[in-house]
Amino acid sequence: MQFSLGTWTPVTDNVWVMACDPAGVNIGLVAGSDQVLLIDTGSSPEQGRQIAASVRDLLGRGVDHVVITHAHWDHLWGLAGFEGVTSHAHESVESSVEDARGEAMAELRAKLNVDADELVAPSNPLSLVRALDLGDLRVELLHFGPAHTQGDLLVSIPSRKVWFTGDLLETSGDPQFDETSSIETWPMALDGILGGATDEHRYVPGHGPVATRMDVFEQRANISMLYGAGEQLVRRGVKLDAALKAIDNPLDENGNPRPSASEWEWPFSTETVKAALPKVYAELAAHGMTPRTQLPLLGRM
Ligand SMILES: [Zn+2]
Structure with missing residues (x-):
């Protein structure tokens, strides 16, 4: 180096x-x-x-x-x-x-x-x-x-x-x-x-x-958004591997948006989000929050 x-x-x-x-x-x-x-x-x-x-x-x-x-x-x-x-x-x-x-x-x-x-x-x-x-x-x-x-x-x-x-x-x-x-x-x-x-x-x-102060505010907001986005994915039952796949490739083989593709803009580069998301999932799991497959009926409620 x-x-x-x-x-x-x-x-x-x-x-x-x-x-x-x-x-x-x-x-x-x-x-x-x-x-x-x-x-x-x-x-x-x-x-x-x-x-x-x-x-x-x-x-x-x-x-x-x-x-x-x-x-x-x-x-x-x-x-x-x-x-x-x-x-x-x-x-x-x-x-x-x-x-x-x-x-x-x-x-x-x-x-x-x-x-x-x-x-x-x-x-x-x-x-x-x-x-x-x-x-x-x-x-x-x-x-x-x-x-x-x-x-x-x-x-x-x-x-x-x-x-x-x-x-x-x-x-x-x-x-x-x-x-x-x-x-x-x-x-x-x-x-x-x-x-x-x-x-x-x-x-x-x-x-x-x-x-400046504004730069600090912005980074604070972006990190908070990253964690919140991970939390939403977990709540929607999206497993980590599916979430990572959707970051790289938001459309499935038929050109339709993957259910796990986020409708928000990630606040950081693809590389950064892919490095961070496993940690977000691990922190959520430590709070007992893991993605569960939702029954279709419950999913519509
Ligand atoms: Zn460091």
Whole structure:
């Protein structure tokens, strides 16, 4: 995979963002009068060391605190590049580091040229909220419940009206759903950053350009719509394989709409919906909602 660092771009006074490859992941930087905070660490220990050096080049001083927004490799695996730095993450991230060292991740580690024993866990886990005093700037780290992963942290700099959202928000493409996501509760986590939001607020997503309050509203609505659409399919008795088939091919062999074809527009690309729908069905099943074949008589009631 191709590794590269972008350039530090100001978001507002003393707050910067830099996009790094692979994955175009946004790395955040907040420089208080006393201490410096970095948000996410890139994809490998070597990239972490390069990011650390780029901070010294920009500010003439090093990183004091690191926040990991969630356990995905493009945000977490650079952490070992920040030796001796206090690192903050949700308490669930530690077990993800264990998983990342395991055999199941060997292929990805090889692609990124990362050894299992290079990966380190954050030093200061937290469960809900922590405030950091950087001198003239106060930063809040908040967990609003499971969303993109089970352990997302959001970073607020209240006096600058800036949020770093991790992958709860993406503006370079669709949000990403995997088996660790919680699609039902994701919109509620976004509500946490929309409370008190003004037109001046800026949101730095995990990937893509800096966003506004309206972008957050839109992504919240789309994720909510995805879950609601899945719920309707289940209520109508549409099994997962039929629902997936209808996404690719809404018409049957005779050119008629499949009963499972949705009459709504999916809010994301076909690829994203196909990745997300099995998770939506699994979450609904955990609530006891599974598609049942309806008797024709009942179906008309
Ligand atoms: Zn992610």
